[in-house]
Amino acid sequence: MRLDFLTHHDFMNRELSWMAFNERVLALSQDAGQPLLERANFLSITQSNFDEWYMVRMADLIRDIQAGDDKKDPAGMTPQQQMNAVRHAIRKQLRHQYRSYEALKVALSNVHLPILPVADLKAHDRAAVRQIFQQTIQPQLVLKTMDATSLSEVSNGTINFVVGHTRDADWTTFALPATTPRFIRVPGPNSRFVTTTDVMTTYIADLANNLADKQVYQFRILQDMSMPILPKSTTDVVDAIQAEVDKRATAPAINLTVSAQMPAELKRHLQQVLGVDRLHVFKVKGPLAYDFVTELNDLLKQEDQAAKFAFLHYHPYQPHQVKALTGADIFDNIVAQDYLVHHPYDSYDAVLSFFQQAVHDDMVSEIGISIYRVSHDSPIVAALTQAAQAGKHVVALVEIKARFDEPNNLKLVDTLQAAGVTVFTSFPAMKVHAKMAYVVRDGRTIVHLGTGNYNDKTAHFYTDFGLFTADEPMAADVRRVFAYVTGQASQPQELADIRIAPNMLRTTLIEQIDEMIAAADAGKHPKIWFKVNSISDQELIERLYIASQAGVHIHLLVRGIATAMPNLPNVSENIQIRSIVGRLLEHSRIYLFRRDKEDVTVYLASADAMPRNFDRRVELLFPIHDAALKHRIRKIFRQMWSDRAQSFNKTRNGRYVRRKLKADSDPVPVQERLLIAAENEND
Template sequence: MSSIEIATTRNPAPPPAPQPGGAGEESPYFNRELSWLSFNERVLAEAANEAYPLLERLRFLSISGSNLDEFMMIRVAGLVGQAQRGIDKVAIDGRTPTQQLAAIREQLAMISERQQEIWRDLRALLAEAGIHVADEHRVDPSAHEWLEQYFLEEILPIITPQALDPAHPFPFVHNEGIGLLFTLTRDIDAEQIIEMILIPSALPRFVRVPGQQEGSGGVPGEAIYISIASLVQRYAAKLFPGFTIEGDGLFRVLRDSDIEIEEEAEDLVRTFRSAIQRRRRGQVIQLELEEDFHPKAEAVLLEQLGVHEAAVIKTDGMIGLDGLAEIVGEDRPDLKFDAYSPRYPERIREHDGDAFSAIREKDIVIHHPYESFEVVVDFIRQAAIDPDVVAIKQTLYRAGSQSAVINALIEAAENGKSVTAVVELKARFDEEQNLKWATKLERAGVQVIYGFTDWKTHAKTAMVVRREEEGFRTYCHFGTGNYHPVTAKIYTDLSFFTADPKLGRDAAKMFNFVTGYVEPHSLEKIHIAPIDLREEIYRRIDNEIANAAKGKPAAIWMKCNQITDQGMIDRLYAASDAGVSVELLIRGICCLRPCIEGMSENIRVKSIIGRFLEHSRIYAFANGHAMPSPKAAVFISSADLMERNLDRRVESLIPIDNRTVHDQVLQQVLLANMLDTEQSWWLNADGTYSRVDTDAKPFNCHRYFMTNPSLSGRGGSLEAGGVPKLSLRKGRAG
């Protein structure tokens, strides 16, 4: 059997110890918002990672921009609202909303500057590779003719210049809206006028200049991209005949996009439709301006937009970095990661594609995106056409715009099955799409349930009831991620299929809880938030504390996206203080402060940022045996360790009891993440992150899963040596 051994004491090396007199006098918790900004800085660092192909680096820069936009529209908008209403509720670290805003804006300025630095570097490197962005010097005369014609035929008919004066009310600039202000002097009387042109969102951010991109002999040709805004600036004279253009400036607006729903809303669907419309007109939270914006035009813009609490960012670089995603689509495989095709689980193939037969034989775990999301879709499709299937129930949090799962549910209803879909209207930025799906499902005869008004239904569960010789059998799918075909290609998540009768009965009770408010009693295996999920994790942590006191092996391994809940953090501090070894894999926000003597000296926190977005939630407890152990208690979950997930959402915590699946989740998926060195960052006691040192044995968990056989293949794959076995080597390396 091939193996990969990595010593716990040297590879990966632990984070640096805190300096005496340093963080000890500070809060025992990190600020949530500042921790999120640190996460986005780690994403941004990948844009500067020279080990990545050039267009992938550009993708990370674009992601950092879109991440920051959402942060401003939701988190910062919430803090601004609290500050305006005089709400002094302090964060976990003791900061008031006003203090948090000040710290955020200081860090935001540094991040924005770093983004532009990286953009300038990438732009130069792209040019060397034959991709020119907003470089009009590369455009030859024939292309200039094409650009002018494109402007006259494709842009001019749909843009509308509007004078800003008492006779013309200031136009509304929608959320994420981009516009131009022109300062003009009328030739006939020298009167100065300010005109605004809003760039319609239907237009692309960039236009690709044709005719110059063809290469020869297999060598890529040149590609030239010109922004739509720069084309409007370039041909503005055709918009304003009889005027002299004194100056122009590009701007972009971000607005408060959070949706607040009153708990007493009588019609949830109608309420959400209204709230989505209000979102587009929310308070301005951030205004981006070109550095050389004309002073008079800037003053008008600030006054008319009512920019008071908003962050104003001036830059000599690119405005709206999220738009760079369009350039990433350039057909240059040599500048991207090698193409990767997810594997279809061998276990299903062995049963000639019959998912029910495969699941009935043995529980199955699927590791996305390394294994295809199609197996989840096929599970629902097969249920839709199987004459023995009598009922399907499924939660839908984010399903995407082109959802095969939705179509399968519709087909099932049309085939006479009893189909219930729990559609979550409160899935942020997916509310409108989910409303459309709900309408389509209802028209097909699906029973659509919207769940609780004040709790989101975040659990990812599907159950299929099938009539068989022995009677009715329930097949379940439990996931750590959404039923979303796009994110399933880039998010690492787990899908667990089972025909365990106990899990089936518990799943039915969970659905009854959401659809009929029937609180489940006597659950056999599943733990549900907000009922007892928090208490079960507490119980497991307390059990490790008790084992440590008895001198037994005691360890906690947790992998999730965020940890912000104070109660959970305090429980982990207590475990550390009792001598329990705590290893946390937290991709994003972490309010827990590790490596503090007398508080968290036995806790290490690592974040993995790489080709795929780590998204699965796995919670493992030593249970009196040295980790990793077949005796460990292992769970997968839809829940992060946040107050909202534990107390204000319907979430599920699923125990993994099947031996093969247990080994795959603990000793492959979780352990590989722990051993990763190439994509990992340590969280230090002062809140900073530092890359894990890579020694002579570097290890990349994403590459490991991409290049090894399917973990959910034949049941004996781990024993047969089909997958290189990972191990932690105890003791100090020589």
């Protein structure tokens, strides 16, 4: 068992792995087996994924290159080499997005939901659409002379127009307001649509007489939205994060996307004035971005056509109601036994009830929670404020550094403090990503630990586990972790049950892997099963390679980034990597170690297997002790691993290949099967 012969070919670059993930999502937008408007949703998701990745990860790469950093990643690539490779993948993905959009338009037309060019409408329909434009959109538009000042005011992610002629010195520019609908319904008995951008281009002369017969082009920018790590010496984290949020409006542009027809000289002018490197300028056919396609759903609802076109969506489902966790006796039930919930198959009402019942239970004296992301009208936040106003001691750790949720969480701090909640805001240089809550009832601590956020909205389409327990060692660990993250105590070096990052989490997983290696050396048949969003920690991956060489069979179920490479000769022959992308976003984290049939260790976690989670965040890894609950998790993993309807295999060259159905395999995707099974439990 050696590592000294490992080369950069034994690892995949993180950014290219992310691009491969977004390609898998894009594949679902092209999958005729998916309901049509869900395919449109997948196309929209690829755009929001791409934008966030560019504004953060690409921004970091640009900074590394500008700083002269030539350090190689585990795949042997310098930042500049990564940039070059990623740009090639981006161009390929932009072409795939366009083809997907064009195919969607054909499919929508086939079900009588056409997206039509304005030029193809009859004269009376064009007149009606023009009137809608003049009355509802034109008043929102602010025309400006295109110069350095007007271009400096361009907002991140908005669609912008430039109007003029190459022989003219003056160009006019204006933005499509973010609140403007991107589709206009053509009046009439049928559901027909035109895009707002097409209407604006067609009737540009309506905006001003001098715009008649001028050329119209579009452009869009993305800005550097990364958030720097605060110095450890920062004394006021709230003020520091607010200052960084305020800077975003004037952050430098790092990406420019323009219409394919835009003249080269105009493109160069925009690039130079906006300060975008030419390597980050992209000409595209069709729309500049595809985040708008889901607006068709809203239009159909406004027309009361949602029921008519329900077949274009996934069928609705009723989650399993865990009755023991939704009544006034919830805390007595948890004291009696541990409960495991698997969302969204099990209703999120169980989590809501945990907080809501704590408000009304006179025996509950204290409530604590760590918050990373919550919904805008969160019933959990409502319960916390109600409890504080009722005189209960409520403690909330709000991680205000949650990416792109910083403004929401800054407001949340004010809301909670105004209600009398004791609020803490974590460490300057480290995020608290742990998902934990507790209540103290009649002197006993009862806890909830999860793999996902306390967000009642995303809980409907993110898969996550939650554990309710009153186990005293685990409850004591939770209280010690709370004391640490709220600044009341130093970081615990030892805990009875829970393991935390930084310091403990990677070490614990490697210790478990080493035990599997020892079991293989002893002639047993150990297995390692991980289910994570991403795996990119080099030290952990290298130890998995050693385990593979020792004969340990390793299954990695990874939704997103996987820099580990499977099935490499003499390196990872016993490692298989699969990815499930589908109706639900696979968000739960499982770390399972099987020495033999009766000796299995199961952990759930808030953390993925990434350096940031192990080294720069406070995370929880918590064991499942109850045999029945461990069995349930193992069964769920096996069901997901065996899926052939919505999963991809990663090959030894880094490509992902859609698994094919066999004659005896279930054609129903595993997520759908689990939803049906959960619904049947209500009968």
